[in-house]
Amino acid sequence: MVSIRQSKQITSLEEFRRRVPNEETALRLLEAMVWQNGRFCPRCGGAETRSIRGPRPGLYECCACRRQFRATTRTPLHGTKLPIRRWLEAIYLTLMSSKGVSSVVLARQIGIDQASAWKIAHAIRLLMRPPAEEHLTGTVEIDTVAVAGDPKKRNIRRYGPVGKHIYNPPGRGSEAPTTLVAIEKTQANVTTSTRAGRVRVAAIDSLSAAHIGPILSGMVDSGTVLHSDDDTAFRKLGASFSGHETVVHSDQEFARGDVHINTVEGFNSTIRRAYLGVWHYWSEEHGQRYMEELAFRAGQREVVRKTRKVRGKVKMRSISEPRPVLDQMRELFAHAVGREMRRTETWSVIEIDRSTPAAQVTTRRGSSLKQQKADDHIPF
Ligand SMILES: [Zn+2]
Numbered sequence: 090m091v092s093i094r095q096s097k098q099i100t101s102l103e104e105f106r107r108r109v110p111n112e113e114t115a116l117r118l119l120e121a122m123v124w125q126n127g128r129f130c131p132r133c134g135g136a137e138t139r140s141i142r143g144p145r146p147g148l149y150e151c152c153a154c155r156r157q158f159r160a161t162t163r164t165p166l167h168g169t170k171l172p173i174r175r176w177l178e179a180i181y182l183t184l185m186s187s188k189g190v191s192s193v194v195l196a197r198q199i200g201i202d203q204a205s206a207w208k209i210a211h212a213i214r215l216l217m218r219p220p221a222e223e224h225l226t227g228t229v230e231i232d233t234v235a236v237a238g239d240p241k242k243r244n245i246r247r248y249g250p251v252g253k254h255i256y257n258p259p260g261r262g263s264e265a266p267t268t269l270v271a272i273e274k275t276q277a278n279v280t281t282s283t284r285a286g287r288v289r290v291a292a293i294d295s296l297s298a299a300h301i302g303p304i305l306s307g308m309v310d311s312g313t314v315l316h317s318d319d320d321t322a323f324r325k326l327g328a329s330f331s332g333h334e335t336v337v338h339s340d341q342e343f344a345r346g347d348v349h350i351n352t353v354e355g356f357n358s359t360i361r362r363a364y365l366g367v368w369h370y371w372s373e374e375h376g377q378r379y380m381e382e383l384a385f386r387a388g389q390r391e392v393v394r395k396t397r398k399v400r401g402k403v404k405m406r407s408i409s410e411p412r413p414v415l416d417q418m419r420e421l422f423a424h425a426v427g428r429e430m431r432r433t434e435t436w437s438v439i440e441i442d443r444s445t446p447a448a449q450v451t452t453r454r455g456s457s458l459k460q461q462k463a464d465d466h467i468p469f
Pocket residue numbers: 130131132133134135151152153154155156
């Protein structure tokens with residue numbers, strides 16, 4: 090059985106496949122990650138459950154509501170017909186990639202068809218969504234980014250006339266959907282390993298303070314110090330937080346001590362590169378999930394102090410590297426129950442939010458068995 094404490098030792102897909110050699114091990118690993126504080130019923134939350142012996146391993150029954158469940162029930166893996174091992178391999182590849190894996194490549198690597206890989210990838214992205222009640226703290230850099238689309242106006246003084254091959258980022262005023270990005274600043278000069286700051290993203294319809302305000306409050310704790318550019322909306326919103334520092338890019342000011350928005354701008358660049366280089370396109374309908382994947386991965390890095398020899402002298406340097414993969418998976422599945430995803434008739438996917446399992450029980454108990462079965466059936 091794979092213990093989730095042995096995480097540091099898995100460094101390659103080959104090693105991962107050796108550690109999780111069969112479906113039984115994969116199932117036990119999944120159970121350990123979904124039920125980190127003990128097994129519970131995904132429908133009523135009851136902790137009293139019993140194992141059902143039979144040909145299908147991993148099946149349990151709730152002693153309170155009498156309904157059967159598995160580790161996948163009411164998670165984005167709900168009703169999957171694919172082996173759990175495939176899922177874990179897909180998750181491994183997604184977590185270990187730098188900017189994501191396209192469904193075409195994922196399908197090739199784990200040996201499934203592209204349509205299934207596309208759905209798996211979206212299910213993984215749904216797992217990556219941070220819990221709504223978790224807010225960023227400390228010092229937080231905020232910025233907006235528009236992915237895809239052409240800029241409305243071209244700044245000739247800065248970027249040159251049209252037709253010259255000079256990078257001209259899509260931005261304010263363009264038709265492209267805009268995203269609000271917030272990142273916790275990672276402390277500089279770390280002594281031991283330090284987690285990278287968490288990242289939050291949200292699609293926004295307008296750049297006005299009235300629109301951004303509530304979205305920002307949903308992502309960032311009011312006790313934080315904000316760092317941003319001198320955007321009018323950010324200037325207005327800064328007053329409702331503990332502190333607010335700005336850098337004025339139009340005055341060629343990019344950093345003032347540790348006041349800067351370089352971390353968030355680095356992340357914005359990752360979004361653009363992933364969009365262009367990995368996925369090429371995403372619809373507005375699913376865009377939020379793609380960006381949540383990038384945000385999750387960015388937050389799964391740690392800065393580690395390592396030594397190296399330079400001309401015979403031992404020197405220390407800080408290196409940013411991904412956290413051990415099983416630690417990442419543990420975090421990924423911590424809030425899996427209550428998030429479901431189904432195929433729609435048009436081969437798209439929709440999310441089903443069942444964040445209130447207790448309320449479901451009364452209605453479901455009254456419904457007929459046939460209806461319950463229909464509810465549990467998912468065409469994958
Ligand atoms: Zn139950």
